[in-house]
Amino acid sequence: MSREVCVHSWPCSYYLEPEKRWVPGKLSLTSHSLRFTTDKTGEALVSFPLSSVIEIKKEASHFVFSSITVLEKDHLKHWFSSLQPSRNAVFTIIEHFWRELLLSPSEAPLPVTKGKQLTGLMACSQKRLEETARVLHHQGEQLDSITKGLDKMESDLDVADRLLTELESPSWWPFSSKLWKMPAETKSNGGTSTASPKALGKEGVVVRIPAVIAQGTASHVKAGSLTILVSGLEIHDSSSLLMHRFEREDIDDITVHTPYEISIRQRFIGKPDIAYRLISAKMPEAVPILEVQFSKKMELLEGGLTPGSASTSSPAEKGCYVWQADPEEAEESRPGH
Template sequence: MSEDIRIHSWPCSYYLDSSKQWIPGKLSLTPTSIKFTADKSGELLADFQLSGISEIKKESSHLIFSSLTVLEKGAKHWFGSLQPNRNVVFNVLEHFWREQLLPGREGAAGAASGSSKGRELSGMLEGSQKRLEDTAKVLQAQGEQFDSIMRGLHKIEGDMDVADRLLTELESPSWWPFSTKLWKSPVEAKPKETPAAPDPKIQEGILLRIPVIITHRTDSGAKPGQLTVLPSGLEIRDCNSQLLHRFEARDVDDIRVHTPYEISVRQRFIGRPDVSFRLLAARMPQAIPLLEMQFSRKIQFLEDALGFAGASKAPQADLGTSIWQAASGFLGAAAAPEGPEREQVQLHKVSQEEAKELRQILQKLKGLALETEAELERQDEALESIGSSADRATLTIERQNRRMRKLT
């Protein structure tokens, strides 16, 4: 991943110890570091690695003004006049610091970390493979539930056939010589054992759960929480695990990927405000491939996310290009070193062994995707069969109810 990508930035002031004064500028967070750039001169006054930070605190300068301090290698950096407010900046910085984004890569910005790109992309794809395997397990369990429902429906149809035969005997008993309309039976039919219905509260598997920074409508409300990805939708909870909102899969209207670390989820309404959440997380790259698979027609990759994922540099590139497709194109470029100079510079950082490993992971992902597609098609057919069987059972029950009312 690019070390120059800016995850977020905030206007603020930085206390420059050498001149004993506050300098207005912009505080920026990248995947590996925190930077401060002065507004007037454009000079980079502070640049330190996340891995080197030992403490982030809320403090007050001159006992009055609220500030944020970052302790790095024994030096304390003071930031004040933070916008939109100190709490928002603190929550985001502390989240990425505690998650230790890109751990163990101190000083990895130079050419010495030649194969870091390949290692990082390999780790991302391995995470995607694990998520897809977990999804396949959930789909398999869901398929077993469908099979159980089908067996129950077949048993119901068998019971309906038996009931139909008994009703026919009651309507026209062999010993009654007159019309069936004149005959009334005082004898009540023995209650039959109802087939066991499938448990409506089947434990739903969790595909992924990650800590996030939640923004609801305004930046001033950014707070820590959790994002849970389920087969049936998404759940957003606060830091106390209290449910803030649940998006059913059918209710999600669009998901926008602003950067590999930030997404927004929206549900539209007519006549009242939309429900929208913006989620920022250090582990969001693990969730995006899963969301892309689950909401393939509703997810949109914005320009910053495409460039970060290594997608095509053409401005007309499809904004829905997946991270897996971007990885495939990246490997294809590795096999053809005659590409543009920009790609050649990037390919230095992926060794042949890493490219081979990435190809193997992509092949596994492709196999899992094909198996998942086949299972989904089988389940679609099962759902159609369940629907038609349920309709037939409903019509049969209504017809038999009318026949029983005539007998009473």
């Protein structure tokens, strides 16, 4: 697991069944596995692949409060409690990656030949090129629309110049009626030539991925989706209801924290910024598209490397982001409260 990219790391306690006691430490998640390390020695007490998990539940009993249980195929049950920032936030993220792994068709550990690897790389490259071509085509349409708009502005300036000339000319000037008629013709012609561009830049969906969404620094997270359009970004909840739409020009920065986690922000003066943080097992597919559309607004942090170029340091040592807990949720997550 140490060679995989850390998605998240949370302070929590693990129930050590042989010794009948709770051990404080950190629970770390990658795209394919879970691992618990102790705070005292840094020893990995538990490490298992997500593919071996058959059930993830939120449970509680008379001696365990606000816990998450993970059941493996061999019916080995793991208890995690005192989860920070909250049990719900941790559960939502782990469940998302687990479900996406189950739905993925290419997770079987079959031997892969060089030919299959090359074929897979070619198919992936073709998909990226198609998505990039779609974005570039829309940008070309936008440039055409801008060119027509500039032509219309030039025509309008010519009209304004002629009107000013008409107003400044004395009433006995013999060419005044001609000057008055020409702008009208130019304006009508300009109107017909620029009526169609509005129908052109109609948006299309480039890619849509499932995601875990948090707004600002809240510990309340929810399942939903991120939709990348040629004209902007949309964030929907699990019921496909629109939570927020970012127009292309409204986005001020997109920060890539890890290959699986990004934040999107729109700045304001005199009122709070609009910011969303998104985690997704499919985010590595979306980041290259975002780089094409928002290259000048993208910021790649040290942890935001591609999965293939990840460092071999321990996930717990990487800068895994943890949402700050609300006081009520932090209190709820402690055993005995």
